[in-house]
Structures are given as C-alpha cells and as structure tokens.
Amino acid sequence: MDDLTSRVFARLDARLNHLGPEPVALALSGGGDSMALLDLAVAWAKARRRRLLALTVDHNLNPDSAAWTRFAAEAARVAGADWRGLLWAQARGGAGLPARARAARHALLAEAARDAGARVILTGHTADDVAEGEWMRAEGATLGRLRDWSASPAWPEGRGLMLLRPVLEERRDALRDHLRARGASWLEDPANADLRFGRGRARAALDKTPPRPPMERRRADPQVTPGFLPCGQDLAWAGVLALPRDLPGSTLAAVLLCAGGSVTPPRGGRLAALHGRLAAGEDFTAVLCGARIEASGALVRAMREPGEWRRHPVAPLDLTPGVAVVWDGRFEIVTDRPGLHVEAAAGRLAQLSDRERAALSGLPPAARAAAPVLIDGSGQARLAWRGANVRALGLRRLALASAVFTGETTQEDGLFQTLHGETPPSDLFSDEDC
Template sequence: MEPPAALLSLADADGPIGVAISGGSDSTALLMLAIAALGPARLRAATVDHQLRPAAADEAKSVARLCARHGVAHEILHWQAPDLSGNLQSKARDARYALLADWARAQGCATVLLGHTQDDQAETVLMQMARSAGLSGLSAMNGRVVRHGVTFVRPLLDTPRDALRDWLRDLGICWSDDPTNADARYTRVRTRAALKHLAPLGLDAAALSSMAARLRRTDDGVRQLLADWAQAHTRVVAGDIVLDAAALSRLHPDMARRVLGAAITFVTGAPYPPRGRDTLRLLGGLSHPQTLQGCILYPLGDTICIGREPSHAARSEPIPPGQVWDGRWRLDRPLPDGAHVAACGPEGLAQHPDWRALGHPRLRLLSAPAIWRESRLIALPIDPKDTSWTATFCRDDFPHWLLSH
C-alpha cells in the first residue's frame, strides 16, 4: 500500500511529526504508512491509556514494543478520569485530544496524525444525519483540524478499514481489537451495524465519505465568506469578540448562527460550538445579556460583545507560572511566592476603585485574569497602567480562527 498524499505532503514540514496510535488496526496501519513516508526518526508516537479497561495497559505496552522494533520513539499517556458519569466516550475523546496536544507541544510536534478511516467518516455522516445536522455537521470529519493549538491530520479518510487490515496481514503485523467497538450500547457501534444494511442501496462507506468530501468543500467556501465578513465587522478586545450589531442583523440567520457559534467557541476554547437551535434562540434576544456555553453576550452601544461568563472563568483552576489560564491568557513573567491567577470577579473590582477608567465594561473585567495573594488583589494585568505584570491573549485572530476550526 502506498502512503496517501496527505502523509507525503508532510515530508517538508519542520520538526518531528506525532502519531496517535491506540494499537487498533487503523492507527497501527497509520504508523507503518508514516514510517514508509517520513522515516522513523521523524516520528514521535503516543498511546493514550484511558485506564477504563484492564487490558488497555497491556495493549499500550504492545504498541511500545512495535514502535521500538521500528525505531520510533513512543510514550504512553495516562488519563485519570475525574468522573465516569454521563457521556463517557465524549469525555474520553476530549481528554485524548488534550493529552495528545500537551504531549505534542512537549515533543516539539506541531502536527499529530490520527487514524480515522473512510469507515469512520461514513459512520459520522450517519450519526450527524440522525441529529439533523447542518452543512458543517454533514461535512463530518475534517482532514485537518486545530485543537489546543496543535494541528491534527487525518490522512486515511479516503481509505477503507478492510484495505488497511489486509495490508497489515500481508506485513505480518498484528493489532488489538477494543471490545467496546462491538458494544451495542454505544451509538457509533449501532451506526456501524446499520451501515452494513444500507450498503446494498448504494449508501456504503465510500458513497457517504464522498458526499461528506463534497459538502466539506462547500463548507470551506462558507467559512471563507464568514472569515471575510469577520475581518470587516469584528475585532478582539481583551479576549472578547466585539461584533458590529447592524452588520450581524443583515446576515442570513444561518450565517449569523455560525458566526455566533464560532465566536463562543473562540472565547471559551470548547471543542464544539453550542447546538444550532440554542444559538438561533440567542439571535432574537441580543438586546439584553444572554448566556450560553460559558459565554455571556451583551449589547454595548452599536456592538454585541461576546465574552467569558464571569462565573465560568472564576471556576478556572489557579495555575503555576508559565501555563495558560482559562485556556486563553498567559502571564509574561513569573509570579511571586504565594501568588496565583484567578478571575478578577466583583471582589477584585472592589479593590480596584478606578476600574471604570480602564475603558472596559464591567462584565469583561469580571472575567479578566487577576494576580492574587490569598484574598488580596495584587495586580490586574488588563490595566495598561499596571506594568508589573502583563497578560497575553494567546489565540489567533478571529477571522483566521474561523477558517481553521
């Protein structure tokens, strides 16, 4: 089997390339194709052990041995699940991306390869259809997506799983089968079974994946139009998105929904935008403050501000020096002993009596990063007069972000 073009295109990329490998057939084949396309010395492999199955640790060790045989550096990442209630698969997926992104940055990898196949793409299309998804949802998985500041690439979206397994058998390479992939309690497993019954109607994995690719091209065009609109009608102010209210009202409701959904995920760093119907509901009530998915949207003059909901920012964990607070802010110098970063909140504003002179609305300041020693405000980095500490908003510009997410 020849490496796909998406892998070969990385040959001239700078730095090492990460590979996420679970030990299943798809990611194992991805590793072998990446070795053929890029060479083992360029690769860094990681296996996430979610510690949800007793056999997972042994499977991760088996992957480590495979990587060692082929000269690929490998590391096992462990997820300590804080809560096993609710949608466990979703929690595990989000944790996997976060762990891989942290690991990739430590390895100097700007890109991490994922082993999603044509079959995964087709299953995603059917699942999105069941949710009455719009254009973006029916476009299914993108071949390239940015999460936590790292680019994740899916080179195998046009490759059938059976073809990968046949190739691995020819190479004499074994893989592990996760028993949860046959557990009918999970929606994706039931969808996979349904796909087999749809194939005689022409709705097989290849057809659904091809449809998703065509819709993705259309969706990319819409993203470009919205990014051009955002370039003209939005700006980022101290971590908030500020939109021209009149220009927003002239957008088609579905386009306005997409802009608001993107702005909310930009501000919060959430992996997915809020549900479309929830965002559409907001459009009719932007004359007064509204909250959704950890954001607060409120009118300010002839603009609409989209900022971090203060109560959500206040719940963000205090951080040690050098790390990103609330997924958005990085302090530009170390903290003194005994100090920490947390939201300013009403307590901070009470200790900063001239906050009105800063030129920011109260709601923005409430969620701004502040330097504390116990309950005493030491500094408010958003204050331009306070040069003792400065905080950098570490996200791309919003129009560019619209294109890449």
C-alpha cells in the same frame, strides 16, 4: 510507491512542514486504522526528515489494555518512531462512557503533543468512521463531523493544536489490506462490536449494506464572513471579540465558546434564537455559554459574562514562576515573579492604579470586570499585563476552529504565526512602572 501511499503522502505534504525540528504526533491505539497510518506516516517522515512521535492512550477499561499498550509501543519502536504511553487514571464505567473516554483521550494526546513541541496530531479515522458518525447522528447522537483538518477539541489542553486525518477518504478494508501486504498485524478492540454503544450498533448496521467507494473530498461551504478573522479585533487582547450580524450559526457557536472560555457548545434552540435576533438587526444584550453578546446597530461584541462567576465560581489560580497556565479558559499567563495568583478584576477595579483603570477604559464594562488581575501576598491587585506575559486565547482559538472554512491556517507553518490582537498594543502599558 502504491496508490494508497501516494495519496497519503500528498495529504501529508499539503499540510505539514518539511525539514522541521518539531515532531509530528500520531495517535496509535494498535488497531488496524492507526497501525496502517503508522506505517504510512513513518515512511513519509523518513522521506521528509521529520520526527514522528506515536502516542498511545491506555483507557484502563479493559483487562487487556496494558498488553495493547505494550503492543503499540513495540510496533512504534520497530517502525522507527518515538513512542510515549499515556494513562487515563480517572477511568470508570457508567453512562456516557464513550464520550468521556473520547474527551479524556483528546486531552491526554494534546498535553503530550504540546509537551513534545508538536503542533499537529495525526489520527487514523477513515471513510467508515464518517459513515458510522452519520448513522449515529441520524439516531440522535450529538457527535461532531470528522474533517481532514480541524482544531483539537480539547480545551485548553489542545490550544494551538490541529488534528490531521490523512486516511479519512480511505476504506477500513483497504488499510487492512495494506497491513497484510506488509506482513503487519493489528489489534481488534471488542468494544467496537459492543451493541451497548452507538459505535458498535453503527458498525453492525453498516455491515449489512454493500461497501461504498472511498469518499471524494468535498470543499466545505464558507462558514465565516470574509475578513471576519483576524481583522477588526482591536480589543481581542482583553477577551472582546467583534462579529458581524450575518455570520452562520456554527460560527456564532464558536464565538461564544471562545469569548466565554467554555467547552460545552450552546443548545440548538437557544443558539438559533440568538442567531435570529442578530440577523433581525435587534439591539440587545444576551448571555449564553458564559459569554455576553452586546449588539447595538452594526457593532456586535462577544465577551465573558462576569455575572456567571456567581453561578459557577472560578477559583483563584496560583502561578508558578516560568510556568504558563490558562486562566478561565481565555488567557495564557506566565510570570517570573513568585507568590502571585490570578483572579477576576470584578470587585477589585477600585484597587487598580489610575493608569491601569485608564488602560481598561476603552473596554465594555463587562470586559473590565472579567479582566485578569494578579494578587500578591499582601493582597495588592494589579492588572495581569503589568506583572506577567499575557496572551488572549480567544482569537487564535476562533481562527483555528474556523481554519477548515476560511483557509486562514492551511498548513503547519501557520500555527506558529502571531495573530494581531492576541496581546495589547505595545504602548498601552509601556509607561507604567512595573
């Protein structure tokens, strides 16, 4: 086994299960990076008796994209991996194309991986991608930083999914040398050299500098207060997250996204102002990213701001028996009863039974209004927990987003564990006649 293969095997072994029925997904574009990863991951999967599922996204933006997809399909099958093709049907040009294509790609990959039962998606990002990202951020881009192990950025499609980048410390040239030694070919996407896009400009600029050695892994500084997750989250089942005042700004941003069910991070200036008020010990109520922060003394809670629905209405969501759906980006709901839809409790609290209102009585008023209720054909409302299986997503989303810092979920095994607080206490609704 050569040095590259040994390093990649070690990284896969450090994160992934051995002898699991679940497949490991792999994003396969047909380019040199993903083709090298395919070759290495197939060898690992055969040695560890895991199934590998290669997923190829056709962005439908190049006349040759269908041929590229066929190339990737054949390469996966020859290598011995399962394969599935995915199409971005809403593809269109215009401003922000790379970001829109990236978001669509992550969503398609996440949906396909979840459908197959996978919890981890491998991607072929390299040390060169890290350097290009740094160059682009220096030029004003808002790209996130690549890490070897991170939560899927797609929401809610990527809930419960992690991304693993086992060649992130390797150079692009080294991966192509590996392919040449194996007699394998790969595709070159001309968009990567297109100077209209930041990635193309970054590659052109970095091509003029001497190659750097492979990056050494650097341990990230802790970003979450010890004990922040998952302890102290007794109201997380209702979408209420408790937080300390001294948490870093990056973690505060994650809390806001999780509590508000949003996908768009808060703006830097507003986030910094909120972070400063918390650190200064102020008592206040503020709204950002669709989330409401209530700070009073040592007690700080984040929850959905129901008033946001007046600005950005959330349409009632029809439920299909046996099919799990995500409502408001915060709750996964599945019921076996037909003819139901889900909406917010705001305006319907008076319709709930005395016992239901009692179950909500321990929540902040905003969280009561933001709770999901089921509406039947007659218009009768009941709390969603009475007629469906409901899992709050905020706590797990926050735990996975923070995994790289806290070590809370360091391996694939941890993705299957139930977190305390995702569902209500077993006795909260047990006495009700459902």
